[in-house]
Amino acid sequence: MSTKHKITIVGAGYVGMSLAVLLAQNNKVIVLDIDKERIQKINKKKSTVKDNEVEKFLSEKTLFLSGTLNKQEAFDQAEFIIIATPTDFNNKSYNFDTSSVDSVTEDALSLNKSALVIIRSTLPIGHTEFLRKKYSTERIIYSPEFLREGKALMDNLYPSRIVVGGECDKAKNFLRLLKIESKNKDVKTMLVHSSEAEAIKLFSNTYLAMRVAFFNELDTFSIANDLDVSTIINGISLDPRIGSGYNNPSFGYGGYCLPKDTKQLHANYKNIPQTIIKAIVSSNKARKDFIAEQIIKRGVKTIGFYRLAMKAGADNFRSSATIEIIKKLKSADIRVLIYEPLLNEDSFLNYKVISSLRDFKSASDLIVANRVTNELKDVESKIFTRDVFGTN
Secondary structure (H helix, E strand, O other), X not given: OXXXXXXXXXXXXXXXXXXXXXXXOOOEEEEEOOOHHHHHHHHOOOOOOOOHHHHHHHHHOOOOEEEXXXXXXXXXXXXEEEEOOOOOEEOOOOXXXXXXHHHHHHHHHXXXXXXXXXXXXXXXXXXXXXXXXXXXXXXXXEOOOOOOOOOHHHHHHOOXXXXXXXXXXXXXXXXXXXXXXXXXXXXXXXXXXXXXXHHHHHHHHHXXXXXXXXXXXXXXXXXXXXXXXXXXXXXXXXXXXXXXXXXXXXXXXXXXXXXXXXXXXXXXXXXOOXXXXXXXXXXXXXXXXXXXXXXXXXXXXXXXXXOOOOOOOOOOOOOOHHHHHHHHOOOOOOEEEEEOOOOOOXXXXXXXXXXOHHHHHHHOOEEEOOOOXXXXXXXHHHEEOOOOOOOO
């Protein structure tokens, strides 16, 4: 099959890697990254992220995919340049750090005079419009992703919706490109202004965070009043207007997206009246404080933390609520042990890391687990968790 378009994707994380594999089925895709190891993996048909479908596609399908460290090579003759670099939240400036996106955008416009630049990184509302005005061009659009960690390619193949923030003809072509690769042929598509697309992304994640916070506060109330939380949640979730998604209590919402996106949306409000958005951010902090207090109340000498990653199948622990809880225990006279296969070090936060699960179980008086897996079935009596339904 002849390839249709030359597409450059900048950033080989979950967003970039899953999209690269998706589009490389029928297009020539080049991934640009500053990480040499990631590029080597791509050129060896290996995934840069933990995602079963990505790994399966790389091993079984014919993909027109390559990686490079050279931006000149990457941008040359590309029709679409997709930016998927990190935008971490800066707590000092209380805003997203968009420097990587801004830098790549400038390079892309400079080294390619015709390509459409599509930003997939999460942005403050209005930032794409700011860049368009700064460079006096309509060649910059915003298209949010709605992906789950570990299920990124599946969510690209079966998208809940496709949103493109740009109204030019090239933006329409990009929307068609995504729809062609979707196995959900009835997927709803939206062609909107870039600021509206940015808002859709931030408000979507903040709503999910609000739902997590709601059920966590319900769980806090149940603990305080000695109520069966599962009974209450099941009764509430039977209402079809509420449903059963995102209703499993946790130590707090974490991961890469929800903590930073809720803070960014709060920052976007500035002088606009609001109480809910601020409350969501505050609720998550209060939940972690409460969980730390509950752990300390157990009065045990040695506490083992099973996994820093927030959910099963995750391959990182960025902004993990579990890490925040560990930090809150520093003032308590408690010995902390950590079991996390993703760690290669002997210590983390100055606490001992045990690589053997068997030794970890034996050494821990209490095992704290945000999510309980079959690995812990033999030590159920030792476990402290708020995992009611065994789901992520």
